[in-house]
Amino acid sequence: MEHPTAAVTGGFLLSGSRSHTDSTGGKKVGTALDRTAILFAPPRRRVGRVFLHCSASDVESLTGSRLLAEVRDWHRARGFSEVGYHFLVDKQGSVMAGRDLEKTPAAQKGHNAGTIAIMVHGLTEFRWPALNACRDLCRSINEACEGRITYHGHCEVSAKICPVFDYTALLGLDRFGRMPAAD
Numbered sequence: 001m002e003h004p005t006a007a008v009t010g011g012f013l014l015s016g017s018r019s020h021t022d023s024t025g026g027k028k029v030g031t032a033l034d035r036t037a038i039l040f041a042p043p044r045r046r047v048g049r050v051f052l053h054c055s056a057s058d059v060e061s062l063t064g065s066r067l068l069a070e071v072r073d074w075h076r077a078r079g080f081s082e083v084g085y086h087f088l089v090d091k092q093g094s095v096m097a098g099r100d101l102e103k104t105p106a107a108q109k110g111h112n113a114g115t116i117a118i119m120v121h122g123l124t125e126f127r128w129p130a131l132n133a134c135r136d137l138c139r140s141i142n143e144a145c146e147g148r149i150t151y152h153g154h155c156e157v158s159a160k161i162c163p164v165f166d167y168t169a170l171l172g173l174d175r176f177g178r179m180p181a182a183d
């Protein structure tokens with residue numbers, strides 16, 4: 001296994017060295033920051049925390065809108081009116097907008113108020129395009145919210161192992177969950 005950096009391993013398989021030629025709709029990966037910068041504008045509702053999740057699925061064919069549709073189905077089956085997360089990141093690093101950012105997520109039972117919920121597709125395998133897109137999205141949020149936001153894993157408020165990847169290392173979080181300011 002070769003990784004572009006050893007920053008995020010967490011003991012789990014990462015596949016950043018694979019080729020990503022099977023991208024959806026002919027779009028190339030690697031422009032996540034531009035896309036997420038466009039996607040993200042701070043909501044009017046008060047938010048203080050971002051929670052990170054994984055999909056607990058490695059189904060390869062779930063990309064783009066198919067991933068969004070599948071997760072929406074999972075959440076509807078659990079009684080939610082719509083997808084519980086605000087953003088979903090597929091394995092190729094495409095970021096989909098889920099639940100309206102003005103609405104409270106349904107993602108961290110008992111800890112949804114004042115949060116933004118992000119899901120990265122994966123269970124045992126998290127790819128660099130996805131992890132980089134997640135980090136870029138979090139950076140965009142951090143800049144837009146002027147560093148007032150802290151970043152957390154679902155596992156901090158739940159017994160679930162979620163997300164499986166090492167989000168603390170990925171985002172460079174301090175012990176309070178703060179991201180360093182951009183250079």
Ligand SMILES: [Zn+2]
Pocket residue numbers: 052053054107154160162163
């Ligand atoms: Zn979760």
